Amino acid sequence: MTTAQALGSLLKSARDIMRKDKGLNGDLDRLPLLTWIMFLKFLDDLERQREDEVTLAGRKFRAAIEPPYRWRDWAANTQGITGDELLAFINQDETNLPSGKRGPGLFAYLRALSSSNGDNRRDVVATVFKGVDNRVKSGYLLRDVVNKIAGIHFTSSEELHTLGALYESMLREMRDAAGDSGEFYTPRAVVRFMVDDPRLGETVLDPASGTGGFLVEAYNHLSKQVRTVADRKTLQSETITGCEPKSLPYLLCQMNLVLHGLDAPQIDPGNALRFKLSEIGEKDRVDVIVTNPPFGGEEEKGIQGNFPDDRQTAETALLFLQLIMRKLRRQPTSAKRPARAAVVVPNGTLFGDGICARIKEELLKDFNLHTIVRLPNGVFAPYTGIPTNILFFDRSGPTKHVCYYEHPLPDGRKNYTKTQPMQFDEFKPCMEWWSKREESDQAWKVPAKELLAAGCNLDRKNPRGKVDFEHLPPEQLADDILKKELRIAELMKEIRQALGTHR
Known part of the structure; x- marks a missing residue:
């Protein structure tokens, strides 16, 4: 077994080698490369283990990957193919194989896999590699990286645990390098706070999985409840599901879950919004949804057409909110609890009118929107300064x-930053308040009737709070100005109607 220090050193060495290659441009290129190499090593280690188990049981073993494309065939020998020969084997549609025969290159073979032999893992592998490109220019450097990864033992639970933590730190670094692509990563403190509720036997979904942070946290939370072999089977095959259409985060999500102990992640590689809302029935529903869906984006007309005529909008956040509401199971869960959701939304969702108000009306009338946690400035900084909230409903x-x-900033802080992010311990006062729900300087209560009468405007300010305009981010100031302008326009319309001067 490799120690935590040795694993950290191994990954650092691999990354140092990749920095020398002229085809890789920063962590956005290096981490995916490291990920697909680790993925193939993990799969081969798992295949060896399963082959032994199946053979001992007297059954025939079905390999997900066959010779000469298994890790042991082309990568395990540290003196094996390298240089241009290695690049050709990986990249080309047809090439000379290590066996000496001609055949598809590694990626071409992996992308063509299907579950026709009864092994669903083949579909996962094919989907992963359809979105992967090998940008390495030097086959010699690539061989050096492969040799480093060969030192990892993916069948060791201790090593997997350590690797999971190391991988999360690399995902954070990737987020820092991603700029506008930072939506791949939700701060760990927020994730932990939102995922504090699942019971073993309940199904958990993140319809916008990104790199899998919510699903990893849910898996970790539920794994502590495993007591029997049957419990483990339930957790491994019947509990965790996700959806991620972008190829890079899909790959990272798969690896993130694998490294944390989920053998065969069930992540849908398509757009979660692609199904007609009216056709989602009880069999398609789940018990728990935890997610930070994308906001600020625009969906195409074909996707919008999956939603009711009076609820069609290009705003991604509102489409996801409707999907989440539809996907919650109507009957109590196996733990005799109501199906429930925790969802990050921008401030605009709280005060939006029109279609947005109609969606919120359904949320208030058909669901129990029991809690809104208003997050402080800069939780997602520097990737977005848009004020955000967490909706909890069931x-x-x-x-x-x-x-x-209203979650306050720590004393003496005016904002969160990349180097000083939110910490989980800061949620402790909110977690202590959760059961008693007493009103205070941070907490207040508004009757649903009042919210419905006000056009479903959920953007209620703290009645005891003070607004520090000097330190509000520009996005929040713009939000406040927009809301005031909308309210003025509404009042002017009412005045014109009262005077009988319709336009």
Whole structure:
């Protein structure tokens, strides 16, 4: 077994080697390369283990990857193919194989795999590699990286645990290098706070998985409840599901879950919004949804057509909110609890009118929107300064009142930054408040009837709070100005109607 220090050193050495290659441009290129190499090594280690188990049981073993494309065939020998020969074997549609015969290159073979032999892992492998490119220019450097990864033992639970933590730190570094692509990563403190509820036997979904942070946290949370072989089977095959259409985060999500112990992640590589909302029935529903769906984007007309005529919008966040509401199971879960969701939304969702208001009306009338946690400035900085909130709702019945909790910045802080992010311990006061829900300087309550009468405007300010305009981010100031302008326009319309001067 490799120690945590040795694993850290091994990954650092591999990354140092990749920095020498002229085809790789920063962590956005280096981490995916490291990921697909690790993925193939993990798969081969797992295949060896399963082959032994199946053979001992007297059954025939079905390999997900066959010779000469297994890790052991082309990568395990440190003196094996290298240089241009290695690049040709990986990249070309047809090439000379290590066996001496001609055949498809490694990526061409992997992309063509299908589950026709009854092994669903083949579909996962094919989907992963359809979105992977090998940008390495030097086959010699690539061989050096492969030799480093050969030192990892993916069958060791201790090593997997350590690798999972190391991989998360690399994902954070990738987020820092991603700029506008930073939506791949939600701060760990926020994820942990939102995923504090699943029970073993309940199904968990993240319809916008990104790199899998919410699903990893859910898996870790549920793994502590495993007591029997049957429990483990339930967790491994019947619990964790996700959806991620972008090829890079899909690959990273798969590896993230694998390294944390989920043998065969069930991540849908398509757009979660591609299904007609009215056709999602009880069999398609789940018990728990935790997610930070993309916002600020625009969906195409074909996707919008999957939603009711009076709820069609290009705003991605509103489409995802409708999907989440539809995907929650109507009946109590196996743990005798209502199906429930925790969802990050931008401020605009709270005060939006028109289609947005109609969606929120359904949320208040058909679901119990029991809590809105208003996050402080800069939680997602520097990737976005848009103020955000977490909606917590369930299927226990209509909303009677909404409890608001305004999460304060730590004393002496005016914002969060990349180097000083939010810490999980900061949620402790909110978690202590959760069960009693007493009103305070941070917490207040608004009846649902009042919210419905106000056009479903959920953007309620803290009645005891003070607004520090000097330190508000520009996005929040713009939000406030927009809301005031909208309210002025509404008042002017009412005045014109009262005077009988319609336009």
